Amino acid sequence: MKIKFIPMMFFFLLYLGINKMYAQEQPQANGDTISPKIEEVKKSIDLLKTEIDILKKIKFSGYIQGQFQLADRVGTKTYEGGDFSPISDKRFMVRRGRLKLAYMGDLTQYVLQIDVTEKGFALKDAYASFTEPWLKTFGITVGVFNRPFGFEIPYSSSLRESPERARMSQILFPGERDLGAELVIQAPKTVRIWSGFKLEAGLFSGNGINPDFKEIKDFIGHLTYTGSTKNELFKYSAGVSYYNGKVYQGTKYIYSMNTLKDNMTKGFTVDSAATNKGGYAKREYFGADIQLIIATPVIGITQLRGEFIMGQQPAYDNLGSTSTSDATFSKTPPTRDTYIRKFNGAYFYLVQNIGKSKFGIVVKYDWYDPNTDVKGQDVKPTYSYTDGTGTVIPNNKTLLSASDIKYQTLGIGVNYKMTENIKWTVYGAWVVNEKTGITGYGGDLYDNVYTLRMQYKF
């Protein structure tokens, strides 16, 4: 018995001994020696706290989006990250490599953000802002920052559920940012009535992230109201936006849409008054946006977003590019002709998180019609008319081109939030263009793009 008992006790005491090593030790009660030490520790903590409070104001953040894409054919022209190489339908790319430094004071902020990819280095944000200390309602921001228009422009690319913004956002606001100054009015949460409203309005150069060479500045404004239900299960936000700007006219040739000589066909006619050169064409947008967020216990969070923009967009020349954003992203005063078009566009998002899982589904539909004066087969390069003598005059130029074709895009994707830092996205963008009389655009182009992306964010 004795022999058996000793090993048992040995095991038991050994195990208890190991556990006691990890047990919480109780401090020896000795007031004379403990109190001064506690005071010393308190002083050190206060000193450390002061230094930590200063350091906490400096924030580094960033994200990298590495992706692989597959297009329907080589050389696909696309708004899913830029055109493909003329000899390839597959590519790797670092779509965005952002590094952001911010210094957050109590009512002030300094932000510098750069983008570094295999394509090069680019400035994204460089601005300072402050809010007045009395009402904490009025603020000013100066520098290069997101244009205050709509929802999708200021919504971070790291949060957005689809890889790219809608076509209209990329065309109308290339680079998203502009150089200027804005006033922000938003009452703090504790102020009656007004705290749901936010007004952002400012003057900008109108050239994106480029030097300001224009005499006339562009006005951009966005007014939103945000609210939620009592139980925070439903949140809504609605806004209206307005852009009033000017595009420099580099030559005396200003082209605008009119009815042509056959009294039927629409196309560009030219105004060639000498005084046009050095003047300005109107750039004006009207926008409305809405966001709804619904949280249901089992299904998860559902987000519905929509935005509509219409207006007048001046563009340079008629080189047949599908983009009309060249006039609004110019580094220097242009020396090219100006084309003026009326446009409209919209996007709609449905984002559904799957319960409390890490998965989410996104469905997006958007359209952009760069020239609402013409549709379908009316978008053609030439027309015929009968002159006063009854002679048919063929092959007159309408000056319409690929820049006047309407596009619709349906995107469907899945996001997986693997960890706090990593998000995977699989996304397909199916693009349908208007069938027109322009050579090469008689049918729907093979320009769908499929994306697999990994984002690391910190």
Next chain:
Amino acid sequence: MKKIILTATAIILCVSVINAQKVVCKIKGSDTCLPLSQKLSEKFMKKYAGSSISVTGGGSGVGISALLNSTTDIAQSSRPLSMDEKLKLQEAGKAYKQTIIAYDAISFIVNPANGVNQLTREQLEGIYTGKIKNWKEVGGADMTIVVYSRESSSGTYDFVKEHVLMKKNFASTCMLMPATGAIVQSVSQTKGAIGYVGLAYVEKNVKALKVSYDKGKTYVAPSVANAKNKTYPITRPLYYYYLNSTEKTILPFINFILSAEGQQIVLTEGYVPIK
């Protein structure tokens, strides 16, 4: 030899089971939950040696922010998550759980020298929105009302705004206090003061008002019994939020809170048990 090994194994297993109850974690957030969390963690640590649970306040919003940036294991909160917080957790890929640990009755307190003993919800709304500025307007002495509130990061602030002020904004003249204890101290020292605190914070140096939600027909005093029988109208759940990834390590503590022993502590501390 077989018997020795079996007995030793059994002893080791028993000790392991006890040690599996050991919890090391941080709790941060609601001031309303603070006294309760401190008591519960104290009892738990005494029961399970080796456990270390630190509890700090700062407000429900502060606790939830800490959960988002992984500087706390449990966010204690006197309000449910807001939509923005749910979206941020979703965006961060952080699946979370919500557990109701107790209920709390919000008490409106005045200085003991104040002659007013009861107010309707409408009168409370009027006082806190700045429409009613003098105690004589509600049957008291001719004395300016000094209004104390919690700061906007507080879940109690949010709850009072939703359920007492019916989403109207607090008057800009409200004195915003960072902690519940500061409200109790200020009200006890200021004759014309009014404030709101969780029931567990009501002490002898302040007076809790009876409240009516039927325009003065019936007035009910804040108490555990009245909160339990649902006659006191300003009660709300108290939550613990934690991530699925840390659930396993803190589960023994959560189970302890929800057990009969834990709920008895809830009752003793002046909160309302969940059953």
